[in-house]
Amino acid sequence: MATVSMTVNGKTVTKTVDSRRLLVEFLREDLRLTGTHVGCDTSQCGACVVHVDGRAIKSCTALALSCEGKTVTTIEGLANGATLHPMQEAFREHHALQCGYCTPGMIMASVDLVQRNGPGVDEHTIRRELDGNICRCTGYHNIVKAIAAGAAAMGSVRQAAE
Amino acid sequence: MTATGIGASVRRTEDHRFITGKGQYVDDINRPGQSYAVFVRSPHAHATLKKIDISAAEKAPGVLGIYTGDDLAADKVGGLICGWLIHSKDGSPMKAGAHPALAQGKVRYVGDHVAVVIAETLAEARDAAELVAVDYDVLAPCVDLAKAQANGQPQVHAEAPNNTVYAWHLGDKAAVDAAFAQAKHVTKIDLVNNRLIPNAMEPRAAIGEYDTGQGGFTLYTTSQNPHVARLVLSAFNGIAPENKLRVIAPDVGGGFGSKIFIYAEETVCIWAAKKVGRPVKWTADRTEAFLSDAHGRDHVTTAELAMDADGKILALRANTKANLGAYLSTFASSVPTYLYAPLLSGQYNIPAIYCEVDGVYTNTAPVDAYRGAGRPEATFVVERLVEVAARQLGTDPAEFRRKNFITSFPHETPVIMTYDTGDYDASMRKALEMADYANIGKRKAESAKQGKLRGVGFSAYIEACGIAPSKAVGSLGAGVGLWESAEVRVNPVGTVEVLTGSHSHGQGHETTFAQLVSHRLGIPIEQISIVHGDTDKVQMGMGTYGSRSGAVGMSAISKALDKVVAKATKVASRCMEVPETEVDFTDGVFSGRGTNKSMAFGEVALQAYVAHKFDSSEIEPGLKEGAFYDPKNFTFPSGVHIAEVEVDPETGVTRIDRWTAVDDFGILINPMIVEGQVHGGIAQGIGQAMLENAVYDANGQLLTASYMDYCMPRADDLPSFDVAMTTTACPSNPLGIKGCGEAGAIAAPAALINAITDAIGHENLAMPATPQTVWRAVQKAPSKMAAE
Numbered sequence: 001m002a003t004v005s006m007t008v009n010g011k012t013v014t015k016t017v018d019s020r021r022l023l024v025e026f027l028r029e030d031l032r033l034t035g036t037h038v039g040c041d042t043s044q045c046g047a048c049v050v051h052v053d054g055r056a057i058k059s060c061t062a063l064a065l066s067c068e069g070k071t072v073t074t075i076e077g078l079a080n081g082a083t084l085h086p087m088q089e090a091f092r093e094h095h096a097l098q099c100g101y102c103t104p105g106m107i108m109a110s111v112d113l114v115q116r117n118g119p120g121v122d123e124h125t126i127r128r129e130l131d132g133n134i135c136r137c138t139g140y141h142n143i144v145k146a147i148a149a150g151a152a153a154m155g156s157v158r159q160a161a162e
Numbered sequence: 163m164t165a166t167g168i169g170a171s172v173r174r175t176e177d178h179r180f181i182t183g184k185g186q187y188v189d190d191i192n193r194p195g196q197s198y199a200v201f202v203r204s205p206h207a208h209a210t211l212k213k214i215d216i217s218a219a220e221k222a223p224g225v226l227g228i229y230t231g232d233d234l235a236a237d238k239v240g241g242l243i244c245g246w247l248i249h250s251k252d253g254s255p256m257k258a259g260a261h262p263a264l265a266q267g268k269v270r271y272v273g274d275h276v277a278v279v280i281a282e283t284l285a286e287a288r289d290a291a292e293l294v295a296v297d298y299d300v301l302a303p304c305v306d307l308a309k310a311q312a313n314g315q316p317q318v319h320a321e322a323p324n325n326t327v328y329a330w331h332l333g334d335k336a337a338v339d340a341a342f343a344q345a346k347h348v349t350k351i352d353l354v355n356n357r358l359i360p361n362a363m364e365p366r367a368a369i370g371e372y373d374t375g376q377g378g379f380t381l382y383t384t385s386q387n388p389h390v391a392r393l394v395l396s397a398f399n400g401i402a403p404e405n406k407l408r409v410i411a412p413d414v415g416g417g418f419g420s421k422i423f424i425y426a427e428e429t430v431c432i433w434a435a436k437k438v439g440r441p442v443k444w445t446a447d448r449t450e451a452f453l454s455d456a457h458g459r460d461h462v463t464t465a466e467l468a469m470d471a472d473g474k475i476l477a478l479r480a481n482t483k484a485n486l487g488a489y490l491s492t493f494a495s496s497v498p499t500y501l502y503a504p505l506l507s508g509q510y511n512i513p514a515i516y517c518e519v520d521g522v523y524t525n526t527a528p529v530d531a532y533r534g535a536g537r538p539e540a541t542f543v544v545e546r547l548v549e550v551a552a553r554q555l556g557t558d559p560a561e562f563r564r565k566n567f568i569t570s571f572p573h574e575t576p577v578i579m580t581y582d583t584g585d586y587d588a589s590m591r592k593a594l595e596m597a598d599y600a601n602i603g604k605r606k607a608e609s610a611k612q613g614k615l616r617g618v619g620f621s622a623y624i625e626a627c628g629i630a631p632s633k634a635v636g637s638l639g640a641g642v643g644l645w646e647s648a649e650v651r652v653n654p655v656g657t658v659e660v661l662t663g664s665h666s667h668g669q670g671h672e673t674t675f676a677q678l679v680s681h682r683l684g685i686p687i688e689q690i691s692i693v694h695g696d697t698d699k700v701q702m703g704m705g706t707y708g709s710r711s712g713a714v715g716m717s718a719i720s721k722a723l724d725k726v727v728a729k730a731t732k733v734a735s736r737c738m739e740v741p742e743t744e745v746d747f748t749d750g751v752f753s754g755r756g757t758n759k760s761m762a763f764g765e766v767a768l769q770a771y772v773a774h775k776f777d778s779s780e781i782e783p784g785l786k787e788g789a790f791y792d793p794k795n796f797t798f799p800s801g802v803h804i805a806e807v808e809v810d811p812e813t814g815v816t817r818i819d820r821w822t823a824v825d826d827f828g829i830l831i832n833p834m835i836v837e838g839q840v841h842g843g844i845a846q847g848i849g850q851a852m853l854e855n856a857v858y859d860a861n862g863q864l865l866t867a868s869y870m871d872y873c874m875p876r877a878d879d880l881p882s883f884d885v886a887m888t889t890t891a892c893p894s895n896p897l898g899i900k901g902c903g904e905a906g907a908i909a910a911p912a913a914l915i916n917a918i919t920d921a922i923g924h925e926n927l928a929m930p931a932t933p934q935t936v937w938r939a940v941q942k943a944p945s946k947m948a949a950e
């Protein structure tokens with residue numbers, strides 16, 4: 001057992017955990033943030049994607065202890081209060097989810113994808129960059145549309161802020 | 163059309179919780195005092211269980227209980243059932259072996275359940291499971307479907323000699339033989355419909371709980387039909403009488419058929435909850451899902467089409483071996499029989515059809531319904547046959563199809579179906595135009611200039627959804643009726659709860675069902691809640707599968723709404739003092755014809771509950787109505803998909819250049835959701851045709867048991883899809899709905915294989931058409947051979 005502290009969705013948390021505790025287990029079981037999902041055991045599906053210090057990672061493949069002192073954002077922390085993140089809005093507007101199981105990981109990965117590729121990211125890049133996220137329901141058609149729209153919206157939010 | 167009524171692409175009301183991480187899937191639920199179950203699974207495909215030694219495991223930290231098949235037997239827990247009785251052609255009932263939830267005496271596939279270990283934490287349960295020492299006497303397995311029925315093969319169940327569960331048939335053999343004898347042309351093909359693993363992204367999970375105070379059980383489970391699960395767990399497994407058994411299927415992360423069935427794990431969890439006196443939770447990891455979720459497809463078929471001199475189809479003959487795996491899963495027996503052969507007429511006028519199907523045991527995971535369930539297999543047979551026949555006759559494949567389309571309805575096929583309506587040529591015409599088929603020659607030539615092979619492939623599919631009526635399916639061997647139930651509860655303030663026996667696990671029922679209510683009652687969608695998935699709240703229902711929830715589930719709601727409107731009309735008539743026959747109801751307002759009296763729906767609801775203004779000996783207070791709806795017939799969605807591909811002969815890589823889908827689903831409630839269903843179905847169909855394959859080695863080890871080995875469609879494997887609709891309203895239900903959930907998965911494999919074989923110039927191509935498979939096929943192509 002060891003003690004770990006990190007900032008999760010803006011709040012500092014300190015817990016004593018088994019040293020083999022995965023970040024995803026820490027989030028789901030210790031913090032009861034169950035929006036982050038587990039869809040596989042080989043780091044392939046991306047249902048577990050969260051942001052650590054602003055970058056998307058697969059939380060099934062990180063130890064909780066490795067996040068000591070870091071800043072973690074999960075799907076529950078993406079919206080700004082009652083105002084949804086533009087990518088969340090885009091997923092709803094473009095029907096980019098059906099069962100919703102892949103969705104939190106998809107949205108977190110998409111936000112990171114846009115941050116790295118810019119608001120004008122093209123379909124080809126979106127499809128290529130999604131290879132770490134599996135959706136069984138949507139055939140990706142609407143996810144790709146949503147990400148392009150979400151990217152544009154993120155761009156205009158940023159512009160407005162600047 | 164109102165903004166939230168029938169036909170509007172209303173944004174989904176359920177989405178808010180999913181995009182904010184507030185969905186509640188089974189694994190998100192923790193119950194007070196919960197313990198964790200881990201299953202000890204067989205590493206062998208076929209073995210005798212000599213001894214299970216739990217002595218070391220029992221002493222491990224945190225262990226609360228370890229149970230084996232003997233413990234279930236001692237408590238008289240019944241085995242898992244198969245709910246559809248098939249009779250062989252000789253009239254004998256199918257020959258099925260027992261299917262205990264935990265193995266007894268023998269294990270029959272890798273992943274078969276040997277014991278369960280329950281401990282304080284998941285880690286402790288896992289550690290202790292490692293200490294369960296099982297002494298196996300390993301037997302030779304029977305893995306190869308093609309050989310399984312031969313003499314001398316290992317026997318999976320003593321009850322089924324030669325591993326044959328049934329030898330079933332449908333159709334008129336003599337008529338077919340006569341037609342073939344007269345045929346001017348016969349096209350014959352051999353097909354393998356590859357085995358698939360459903361892979362809903364949410365792994366299966368269960369929490370069993372026993373309340374000693376009430377003496378009642380609660381099961382949280384990843385189920386597409388919690389009511390049927392309760393019925394089976396009560397009546398067949400003997401867990402508890404139904405009134406002491408509550409089954410909850412909360413948010414469920416995709417099903418595609420795999421969550422219809424009642425599995426060993428939930429049966430064991432709910433039983434064990436009473437044994438250990440604690441809630442027992444189990445969540446599959448992905449490897450377990452691969453090993454023990456019911457698989458799909460897995461047919462080997464020879465099929466022939468007979469034609470006359472004008473290219474008119476005379477008859478179709480098919481012989482299929484269907485792999486059912488090591489045990490019969492809940493609906494396994496029906497999938498390759500009544501969900502398959504009755505679809506072999508496709509969209510075509512075929513005077514005679516005969517189909518033989520052998521259901522076969524092997525030492526592999528059970529095989530059952532997976533998106534489409536029998537209908538994709540039938541469509542693959544028909545649409546490959548038709549395409550190859552057209553090519554052999556030198557006829558354009560679209561023209562060949564059009565020449566043979568059924569054009570008048572109702573149409574009785576020779577395989578027990580009566581198609582109620584359709585306009586197959588309308589979908590074909592539209593698809594040809596959208597796909598710019600007229601210029602395919604030019605595009606092929608352009609590809610050829612780049613050293614690429616371009617091909618185009620069609621799939622004009624038919625499906626049968628909303629399996630019904632109950633009496634008819636009963637006569638075919640179904641153990642259940644296939645109606646649906648609904649209850650519409652109007653609250654005194656005019657808001658509405660609809661309790662439905664359907665279950666949503668991605669289909670968007672909370673939105674579409676509310677649209678129907680909004681449309682009919684003229685109230686905003688925000689004032690409507692859809693309740694499903696809890697047997698304590700909702701009366702008996704039949705669940706969601708087979709694209710039935712629109713056609714059957716919503717029809718039940720519609721019927722209940724009729725009753726609500728009828729009663730509210732009575733109440734309004736008394737309140738307004740206008741004769742009932744002169745009360746109109748439009749856009750949520752009751753009005754007295756020829757008067758200036760009117761009442762909003764909410765006011766009438768309040769008056770129904772206040773009950774001051776009518777004689778309650780004549781009209782009961784309250785406003786709540788229920789209905790059970792049993793359809794008159796199946797529904798028959800149909801459509802045409804056209805795939806256009808470009809193959810690189812140097813690498814075998816196939817690029818899908820365009821995908822056109824024109825479907826006739828009857829009346830659409832929410833076009834946005836319908837299109838989403840089409841997209842997802844096509845992706846799964848493309849997955850089957852190009853990427854996915856469940857592979858067992860000769861020892862019965864599953865070689866494709868992770869996402870490293872089983873190729874799931876990723877975003878960059880797929881194109882965007884051009885989707886459009888044609889509409890003939892379904893006459894068999896009040897809403898005109900046909901169903902849309904499975905169409906894409908049914909249509910896509912044939913379209914894609916037809917396109918790739920067109921590109922490479924010969925028909926010998928197995929699914930999945932991976933680059934290696936295509937490259938090898940290209941090496942055999944006549945054009946290549948001619949060039950060499």
Ligand code: FES
Nearest residue numbers: 039040045046060
């Ligand atoms: S759960 Fe992390 S990648 Fe699948």
Ligand code: FES
Nearest residue numbers: 098099102135137
């Ligand atoms: S929405 Fe179901 S897995 Fe993506």
